[in-house]
Amino acid sequence: MVAVSIIMPIYNVMDTLEKSIQSLLNQTCKDFELILVNDGSTDSSGRICDEFQKKDNRILVIHQENTGSGFARNAGLDQAVGEYIYFSDPDDYVEADLIKENLKIALENQANMVVFGYYEEIISNGKIKQTKELPDLSVLATKEDFRKSFRVFQKLNSNIIWNKFYRHRYLLENNCRFTGQRVGQDALFNHLVYRDLESVYFNPVPYYHYVTRIGSAMNRYHSDRFLLEYVIAEQFEKLLVHWQYEQIYHDLISLAYWSTLYVELNNLVLKDCPLNNHQKEQRMVAILHHPKIQEILFSLNSGLEEKPHIQLLIFLLKNAKYQLVLRVIRAKNQLSNNYYHVFELLKR
Template identity: 25%
Template sequence: MIPKVSLVVPIYKVEQYLAQCVESILRQTYPNLEIILVNDGSPDNCGHIADRYAALDPRVYVIHKENGGLSDARNVGMQRVTGDYVLFVDSDDWLDEKMVEEMVNKSLSYEADVVQSAFYYAYDDHLLYDNRYFSREDEPLVLDRQRLMKELVINEKVKNFAWGKLFKTNLARDIPFKKGVLFEDVFWAHQVMHRAQTYVILHQPMFYYRQRKDSIVATYTPRNLDYLRGLKERHSFIASHYQELSAQSYKNILNASLIHYNLLFLNKEQDKGGALRREIQNYVKNHHQQLKKAAKNDNGLSRQLTWFVIHPNLYLVYNVVIKGLKKLKVISQPSGLERINL
């Protein structure tokens, strides 16, 4: 009997995208699928669309629930999972038809606990592929747990995203997503990866990550600070289990702190009185020595920290100057992603 793969698809207000997502799953070349559609109290026609697919295909199972957010929907879906593997798919994204087959084959070949697919950033008229570290033709990269955790903390080759990865179900079943937060994957991924013995990265992009103007990451609000809170919560775990990665973890926190301070400054109406900016400023001040040590090999970040500690306004001015120099091409921009026009 070939392994069963359960795909968990949380659904909320994606009426115009849902069909493309579900049909890309139904077209998978892998034969043993369980497709769990979780209608998270969507106020549009998503529930009816999901029910229609369930009526047409016995592999589809629909759960209707009151709205509780993405984490809650995933958790409810996980309670229904019966597969040997689980794959999370957000309902506005879609898959290459061979994705599941390729990932299962690689999991079996390498005895991998988790397999990660490369992906496209999918816009209406073009795709972007991150070819800074790998090309499509490269052989799969196999990581043990120590290397995996390092790459997860760096967050370049291994992203925090739950989607686009095939997990052995027993690895993740009893680790729920944190409810009521944005960027829930940052609170979750390190706990699951900590259990993995072997992790495989595939370089052929088989997942299409839709970029939406109305997505939760497109418009800044104070809730976006959940990302920073997630990094701090993860840091406690990293410091306890992977002390050698503490500096890199602090570096991530510093970078995110500066970015969010800048965003709060640009959206002052979201931080009337400046309490959120002061919270960031106090954290940087109270952890200055650790953050300074973490940034010492990154000249740009180290300079930003120096100006920020003297006064955040100096950091903001420095930031504007650097952006201006990049625009004038006095300072080179980092290498971009490969663009594929549609």
């Protein structure tokens, strides 16, 4: 047995893979195994994995047909022998003390989960904007502690998996596995983890570099994006119902369903969206007929009333100003894309 099993799903990431793997091999703590799951890559990613395996006996490479990152992570879990599980993505990289310092916290407290900070890096036109995200909590010892503090916990993005150590035994005992859903399997996995979670410890230090490249696959049109996001919102609501906290966190449920709508609005303004304006309007009308979307649009206590930009879009949607909605989304996206360059200009 090793202390930590690191699992990395890999699909056509040859440009970033070597840096990502090397950052893990450079860890100051050496008591780990690195499971690389080549999920049917058609570029040289599989060959890169094999070359690393020849150089380091801590590496296990699994080659399989393409099934998606969720099932690839499950394949890694099936082989893992570590006391703790850590998931890393092949287009990101990590600090050298990530394992050493978070494993120390995990082992000293026999934690079911350790949560740490991360850097968010946005790369656009060759320039990098970096921000730091850190947890605001310390220790949540009991199930009730975790549930009562979930609003604060969620501020660090409760859906992500790469800023967390998971106790392997806890995952096994609670049958925490990934689904085959193409988008959002991280969130669905964490919803299973959170159902009966206790003994959670936080480390207010950033170790992970989450890299977003403008123009990546996440910024491309997907015809089923709304339905995939809707499944995530439904599972989130079921989690809070399981806790019997659905009334306390009613606003978080509303925001989850609003996010499904907002993601689809962004989906419709992407450059590669094949729909014409009339088809986009029809798409929005169909989505607005979903019961949960109706509820957040017309409820007087959805919890969204204090968010002016959301209220503007809701007002336009309720009044069938669909083309104006799309123009607002385009303008907001353009402003976001230009923000970094304007900020750098102001600094100079």
